[in-house]
Amino acid sequence: MKVIQFEDKPLAHYSYAIISGNEMALVDPARDPKPYYQLAEKHNVKIKAVFETHPHADFVSSHLQIHKETGATIYVSKLVGANYPHQGFDDGNSVTIGNTKCSAINSPGHSPDSITVIAVDEENNYAMFSGDTLFIGDVGRPDLREKAGNMKAKREELAGSMYHTIQNKFNHLPDTTIVYPAHGAGSLCGKNMSTDSQSTLGRERKENWAFKNLTEEQFMSHILKDQPFIPSYFGFNVDINKNGATNFESSIAQPEFHFKSEATQDKEALIIDVRNKEQFKENHISGSINIIGETEDDKLETWLGSIVKPEEKFYVVLNSVDDKEDILHRIAKIGYEKQLIGLLTLDDSIFETSEKLHLEDFKKHPDHYTIVDIRNRSEVAEQKFFENAISYPLNELRDKANDIPKDKPIVVHCAGGYRSSAGTSILEKALEGVKVYDLSDDIEQFKD
Structure with a gap:
């Protein structure tokens, strides 16, 4: 054997x-x-x-x-x-x-x-x-x-x-x-x-x-x-x-592909951007959610299936046409390829840029910000990095976004920076008119 x-x-x-x-x-x-x-x-x-x-x-x-x-x-x-x-x-x-x-x-x-x-x-x-x-x-x-x-x-x-x-x-x-x-x-x-x-x-x-x-x-x-x-x-x-899944190859052949696209066709569908956080923050389609899928260490499958609900329609923004096959395979692993309308790469248009947090001001005046901790509850119970942070786990954030106070700029953090990019983009989409910042990997400076 x-x-x-x-x-x-x-x-x-x-x-x-x-x-x-x-x-x-x-x-x-x-x-x-x-x-x-x-x-x-x-x-x-x-x-x-x-x-x-x-x-x-x-x-x-x-x-x-x-x-x-x-x-x-x-x-x-x-x-x-x-x-x-x-x-x-x-x-x-x-x-x-x-x-x-x-x-x-x-x-x-x-x-x-x-x-x-x-x-x-x-x-x-x-x-x-x-x-x-x-x-x-x-x-x-x-x-x-x-x-x-x-x-x-x-x-x-x-x-x-x-x-x-x-x-x-x-x-x-x-x-x-x-x-x-x-x-x-x-x-x-x-x-x-x-x-x-x-x-x-x-x-x-x-x-x-x-x-x-x-x-x-x-x-x-x-x-x-x-x-x-x-x-x-x-x-x-x-x-x-x-019930048994449909054929893998035919399933991933269904979603459309748009090369150097100016925008998505279905304005009601979600837009999931799988590029790295630097690329996303520099230029992204307004309202898109950044779930990074660059490497095998990125938990794209888990977070896509946690943030996007089953049968909810969505588009995916790629960095390059070279990434198309890999991302399709990863989406199909959780059965989400049938709700994927299409994949696209962006043209040279300027869409939207995320504002960068003024870190020194945040360090001096953390009370001027609403700090949102999007780690899992067990992580928060083990250790809090900010005493006045409010906890909303990333998998619940889309449903709970409107419960977050809007009277101050918001700073989002996780444990290392991967999830905070997704969380920040979710709140940017949900809370119009409120400045939302990603603490990203600067969270390391606030750990004991």
Whole structure:
């Protein structure tokens, strides 16, 4: 058995190929199936199976497209109620891939319909593909299925299920079992994940808090505390994955492209500018929102799906035509390509420039400004940089903008400067006539 791990860095998502003999199985594949096909060609193997550990909330899977294009069988828990061709895969079910036996363990907790896939080869090597149940150093959050999916469940109910899963479901597996999770550090599907991309079950039993000798009440209290915010698109993606996504290539071919455009056509649609903050502040279309998507370290997918609501129409402003394919791919990963009207690069017109904060005046007279902290609530609870700052998390800012006092100029800050550019542009759009400044990376001067 050979396991190949694929990483989608912006979403901290791991997917897998299991190769045994002349056959391959995939686990939790990303939206674009091409890398898996390339791997199958390289090893001259046939894709026989796709395992879906649950209907994912944070990305769109390519399971249905892979089934249609390769004939591979999709294996998923019958509890999902999947609306695509599939084989039920639950406790007691197994399938052989080459010389490797893959079996299912129902492992509710992150969702009521989660499974863990156990692979054992002829040399008795064990691997567990734990989806969003067991992470390295943590377990999956239990609060994402209260409003999405055919099997809605309260967070308290799922937290209790996770306790029993961790306590009872994996006890028969050896310590040498390699743990392959669906996510790593940076994902919003958990809160304290390790940067390690894999582990062993023995190590997790020793080091992961969830395996400690806790009562059910203690376990539930810990897992329910301080979970990250839930982006707008999470429920939307659960529904897409339950039904199966449309073809990736044809979907990203639909949005229009306008080269060196003077303006957008639909005046009611949002304009999302993915250029860096320096380019944006120097010249941008009035009312546009700056969600930076320059590198893999930029969380474009997460913040696009948090700020823009599912099915809300929008345009994207690019720095260059060279960025078009990459940005389209990133938008499609969260299923937002169908609400994307078009992409454009700007012509040489002068649109709008953002005013720069007079930093020394702000330092001397911070009381002359309304300071808006757009970090997550857990970050604010841990440390405030300005005692008189008011807190409005970035994912809530569009809805709460009119609650912000307008009697003073506004200074927006986050933890390092990435989010503050988005927050500033949101308030510039929402609060006409009020000066809004971005503290940007100058926030470093105000940290203890």
